[in-house]
Amino acid sequence: MGYERRTVPADHTTGGGGTEWRALDTGLQTEVDGSGALPDLRFTREIAGLTPTEFERAVIDTARVAAVWAFTRRAALINE
Numbered sequence: 001m002g003y004e005r006r007t008v009p010a011d012h013t014t015g016g017g018g019t020e021w022r023a024l025d026t027g028l029q030t031e032v033d034g035s036g037a038l039p040d041l042r043f044t045r046e047i048a049g050l051t052p053t054e055f056e057r058a059v060i061d062t063a064r065v066a067a068v069w070a071f072t073r074r075a076a077l078i079n080e
Helices: 045-049 052-079
Strands: 003-008 018-023 029-032 040-042
Touching: 003 052, 018 052, 029 052
Parallel strands: none
Antiparallel strands: 003 018, 018 029, 029 040
16 A cells, blocks of 8 residues: 655644645545644545445554654654
């Protein structure tokens, strides 16, 4: 499974920005903030073709990739 990452800018409604992750094969999108929290989870039409097991795996895997990236980035900033 491949992933695409992009920075989400801060705005007046959500406060701080975050990083958005998109699973390229399922279209599942999640946002992660600097503390590893997942404030947003979105689905595209591609998700409708998944079995319940595939859906569960897609959510878990995408959330894991996003959280690991956030914790790794946070650790790097602390160690600078």
